Every structure is written in C-alpha cells, then in structure tokens.
Amino acid sequence: MADNLRIALAGLGTVGAGVLRLLAENGDLIAARAGRAIEVVAVSARDRGKDRGVDLSSYAWEDDMTAFAGRDDVDVVVELVGGSDGPALALARKALAGGKGLVTANKAMVAHHGLELARLAEASEAPLRYEAAVAGGIPVIKGLSEGAAANRIERIYGILNGTSNYILSKMETTGRDFGDVLSDAQALGYAEADPTFDIEGVDAGHKLAILASLAFGTQLDFAAVDASGISRIRAADIAQARALGYVIRLIGLADCDERDGTRHLFQRVAPYLVPVRHPLAAVDGPTNAVVAEGNHVGRLLFQGAGAGDGPTASAVVADLVDIARGNRMAPFSQPVDSLVASTPADPGDRRNRAYVRFTVADRAGVLAEITAAMRDAGVSIESMIQHGHPEDGGEEPVLVAIVTHEGPESGVARALELLEGSPALVDEPLVMRLVG
C-alpha cells in the first residue's frame, strides 16, 4: 500500500469532529478503497481545551492554523472553519500556494474566491476540492462534473438550503405561520440564531453560483445571483398553493443561453410553486435535492441530507479519497482560465406562470384596480382567489392571490409598477413562479 495521505484539520466544530469520528470508524474500509490510509497529522481550532467528545491526543496541535501550510508532514489541509474571508481564506491561499491540497466545506469562500483559489491550485498542481460545500452529503459536484461530464447542461435547479426547506415543510404540515415555525426550528437547532443567510436565499445562492460555474463552464459570479427567500411566505400562500396542486419550495435555478457570442447566465434563488407530482415536491425537511438536465442524459436527480455532521463529513472524506486515489480533475472541472465570462440574463424575457399575492386594504374597487393593471401590462389572469372580502368594508387587510397564464416576467413586473403607490396595497406584492 502507498504512503498515507496525511491531513491537517482546521476547525473542530460539529463537522470537524464528525470527520475525525468518521475516519476513526471507517478508516480500514477507506484505506482499502483509497489504496492508502488517510492519516490525521495535525489539528487546529479556537479553543484547545473544549471537550468535543473525540480524543485529540495523537494529533499535533497548532494554535495558528496557517502553520499547517509550513508543515512538511502534511499533504492536504481540510478547512472547516467557515466564513468567506478572514482566517479560512488566509489558510486556503497559503496552503494552495505552498503546494498542499485543500479540501473545504466552505460554500461562502468558494462562491466568493473560488476562481482565485483554483488558479493557485492549478499553478501549484495541488488538488482543490469542495464537495461538502454544496448540498451536504450529496455527491452532486461529482455527479455534475464527472457523472454528467458528457453533456451540455441545459438547466440546473434544486433545493439547496435545508433550513428553508425544513421551515416550508413544517408550515405545510402544521398550517402555522413563518415566524412560529422559525422559532421552533431555532430551538431544535435546525436554524441558526441569525438565520438570515439561510432564509433569505444567500446560502442557497452561494451553492447555486458554484453549481452554475460547473454546469456551464462560466466564471463563478455569485454577485449576479438574484436571491430572495422565504420570510414573506404566509400560511395562506401555502394553503393556496396546495389548493392549486402545488407546494412551495425555495429553489435555486440556473441556465445559460449563448446569443451573439455572449453567455447570458440566469441564476435565481426564490420560492417557487412546484407541482405535487414533481420529484422536488416530495423533498421534505432538511433534505436537499438537485436536478441537472443534460442534452443527452435527460433529467438526473441527486437527493440526500443537505447538512449535519455525518453527511458533511462523508463529503469531505470522499474528496480525500479522490485525492488519495490520484483523481486530478481541475477544481472547476475544466482549467480555470478556460471558464468564460458571462453577463446576467434579463429575467424579463423568461416566460412562465406566476403566483402573485397582494395584501390589500379592505376597500371598494381594489380588485378592479389590480385586474386593470394586469390587463394594461398584458398579463392574462388564469385564476384569482381572495381570502376574506376586500370590498365589504372590514378592517383587516385581506389577501388576493392571482395565478397568471404563461407570459414574460416583464409583464408581471410592469403590472406591479402600475400598482406602485396604490393606497389599496398595504404591503409589497409577493411574486412566486411556477415550476413548469
């Protein structure tokens, strides 16, 4: 058997401790598969004394994790610290520049600095891997960049944030409102104290930007992701969707269209209405799922646990096994300098059906105002449902939900512009598209 693959582990939170547990439990089997053992040489974390339930005594300790880059006894650095910049990025740069491999679960860092890190990795001929950064334990980076490598990818979309999906599933099964369910999720550890990145689509946006680059051979462009989240969804929206035969899911979706020599890259994270018979509708709780549509393979679906110490550790160690086996794919599937620049696609051109929910003051004439704006913007209404009676003079704002026929997104946008400033609307309208 070849020499051990020697690793240094930065960050000993749940995932870091999970990696150590996994290697201890499955080490023999991994060595048989990888052709060599994976050996933890050194570790680093903020607090050396903390009890993590794993024995650290056989590993060297570094107070400063960037010291890993200088250790001759380390082949690969595993970065599980998190954060797009700061110490994680400093470590990643130093490790790769020094010719060490890097495995990371850090979606924010890869989304923001992936190209720079890939350039460093390619210059040093050092491996850079980040399977755990997207969709937790699901081998979707591998599925996309290797399994589907023979295909032009036409579209990629999926459920990329477990916290949001857990909240939406709970709202669905309990009929409760967003705020309630979020509080419960926080108490249960499914949502963080500051849940902004998860519920506002930022975390899913990081993952989507990475997937889009791999799928379309475009340069990573997280800044161009059009991200919105689930915090404005109400129990009534979910009930409404259900009545129409849909469930609501936070979907990250990307496609890429080449026109006049320019790649128009569309990247959106938003709540969508998904038909109940669609495979993504059955994805409940913290599960993630990704669909890739290739021009020869058709629709591929990858599904599994999107977070948690075991699944994330599984993805981290799968990367280490790949490195141990000598798999030397470029970090972004093809050489970083061959990735092409793209321009953000104009969403106004996209055709789909939309669900538009208005929160209206309870006064006469409001339905006429809304339908007139839709007509003037050329939007054809398929159905309109109201909760409560907006024109019977009550005091509570009521909800009016419209589903449009298929049309360009610019139509709905124009209708909402026409309604802007209307005293009939007491809140910004919520637009969700239907997955076709």
Added chain:
Amino acid sequence: MADNLRIALAGLGTVGAGVLRLLAENGDLIAARAGRAIEVVAVSARDRGKDRGVDLSSYAWEDDMTAFAGRDDVDVVVELVGGSDGPALALARKALAGGKGLVTANKAMVAHHGLELARLAEASEAPLRYEAAVAGGIPVIKGLSEGAAANRIERIYGILNGTSNYILSKMETTGRDFGDVLSDAQALGYAEADPTFDIEGVDAGHKLAILASLAFGTQLDFAAVDASGISRIRAADIAQARALGYVIRLIGLADCDERDGTRHLFQRVAPYLVPVRHPLAAVDGPTNAVVAEGNHVGRLLFQGAGAGDGPTASAVVADLVDIARGNRMAPFSQPVDSLVASTPADPGDRRNRAYVRFTVADRAGVLAEITAAMRDAGVSIESMIQHGHPEDGGEEPVLVAIVTHEGPESGVARALELLEGSPALVDEPLVMRLVG
C-alpha cells in the same frame, strides 16, 4: 492539450450510434473538460452496410472486432455488443489482456465475468469501466464507489429495470392487467420481443449483483441473487396495494451482515409494496432510481433515465472522460483480490410485513383454512381483504389478500408449506414484502 484518447467502438446499435452522435455534438465541450479530445478511430458491427443515420466514413472498419485489441492506434475499446459471453467477452478479455482500456454497458457480462475482467485490468494496469451497465444514464456506480466512498454501506436498493417499472406504472394508471400492458409496451419499444430478462428480474439481478459488490466489498455473486419478477401481478393486487397506501415496484435490494467472521450477503429482486410517500413510489415509467444508505451520509438517492440511447451514451462517455482525465480507481473500487467471499444470507431470518395473495376456489371453509395455516405458522394477520365471495358457491376463482404484521419471512414460508396441495388454492400464492 494532451494527446487524444483514441477509442474503438464495437457495436453500432442504438447505444453505439448514440455514442457517436454524442461525441460529434458535444466533442468540444468534452475535450475542454477531459483535457484532451476523445477520438473515434475504428468501429465494428455485424452489418457494415446498414444505415444508422451516422457517418462512419472517417473511422477504420473492422469486420472482426477482436482486431481492436491489436491496433496500436487504439487506447480504449468500447464494447456495446451485449451478451454475457460470446464475442463481447472474447473482445473484453483480449483488449484488457493487451493493456487496452475497456468501457462497457454490458451488465450481463460484468455480472458473470466482472471479477475475471477486473483481474485482467489490474494486471495490465488498464482501466475497466462500466457505469452504463447499471441504471442507464444515472452515475450510480460513481456515486456509490466514489461519492459515498467514506461510508460503510448498510443497504442498497432501487428500481433497476425500466421495462418492469414502465409496465407497473401503466397498470397503476390504467387499471389494466399485466398481459395487456406488456403487449402495448412491446409495440411501443419499451419491452423486447422476448421480455423474460426484464420482467422476471434477471436484468435487475445483474445490476444488483454489481452494486452489491461495490457497496459491500464482496465478490460478485450473481448466482446467489434471489430473483423474481412482475408477471404474476394482477390489476387487483395493484388496486389492493393502493387501498393500503402502497404502490408496487420491482425492487432490487441488497445488504450484508458480518457474523462469526462470515459475510452474509442478501440479494433479492422482487416486487415490493412501497409506501406512496417513499421517494421510490414517485418513480414512474422507464425511470430508474437507486438508494444507498451509508453509516455517515444517511440515505442518498440517485434518479434518472434507466435506458435509451442518449442516457446510456452519456454514461459510456462519462467513463471515457474519467479515463482521459487519468482517474485510475480499481474496477471494483478496491483491488479485486481484496474483495471478500460471502455466503448467501438466510432470508428466513428477515423480519418484515408481507402481502400474500391467494387465488382460491370458491368453496366453503377456505378462509378458515388459510387463517388456520397462518396461525399454526405463527404469522399474525393485520388485515385480510377478499375480492368476490369465496364461500358463496360461485364458479370463478377469487382473490384473498392478507397483510401480515411484522415477522420473520420463515413464518409466511411455513404457512404456505402448510397450505401446499390444498384443493382450495387454484394457483401458487403471491408474496410481496412491504418496504419498511
């Protein structure tokens, strides 16, 4: 860019022609990803003159495909001829022994001769790849042996035969009987003229044996697969299952238990009752899906097209891209000589719930006879439903379906032994287990 990866293609049926079309259409993109172009050098098929809709004029032609093994201008032979033995096997042996890589979609050959071929490949240090042999376009071999490589796999199961699944889905949506739906499927090209391998579980058994070896590190043992099919399922069974909240799917399932230093390998292909909320229940038509349960990653699901020229070609070319990139994993994930022998597990020990359908003569006392046998065998009955009235003296045989409480399979087997030879039973009982 490195030298082209030069391939020779044996077999120009739908899949072979699909590979040529795919390479023509996506060649540039594949070269960018693989770091080198994939170049078809030579082809071979039974009939040179046949119009396949692809231009063969730029490729060398060999009447005898085993001549590929002797060509200095070929790096990898792609075998798409099919058949477990015969010319396909002769070609595979000769190519690998001569140091050429082999990519094949031939599940029967891999299931029967995979270990021998892997030994040849390892001795020659030549790659051997067969992603297309299992579940068509789905990268499940890769997902299992690379994506889930960090895990002890606890169980693997899935829908591995598109023809059977198409027939079951059609029976479900139309309420029609097996024979009718099969004839239609044959007319539409979803089932072959001789459908035995598909509908009797043999094809799924080939695939299951391959997955089991990869999952558990055991030697391939197709002969030990306990395979049955769907030809005895009636419309009434499907209606019954539906009433209980289940759909019927032909499932291949394997697990492996180590006791007293021996691996007990369980491999079964059989129709199962799957809860309607289970991800496999939503898998309709010719789609395939595989679930792998790992000890850290939990449940992974891979889903996509299980057959067809485009999806199968996608898997074949993904293997070629892997080889072009220099990915050198052992053919069975770990060296073939490290795979361990197993003994077939005793199914009698397995605990589950069962659906047992009896076809009974319409005569007095039959229900008492069946329930007495169940009681004497220690099988606890959860529910019993009969179609028609077995004790009212009519002439038609009627169906009696029982669902048992959880218990060992040996119990149901014992009950059926007790009923053997009973004049009340006009046909062999049909037993289907429930997915837990």
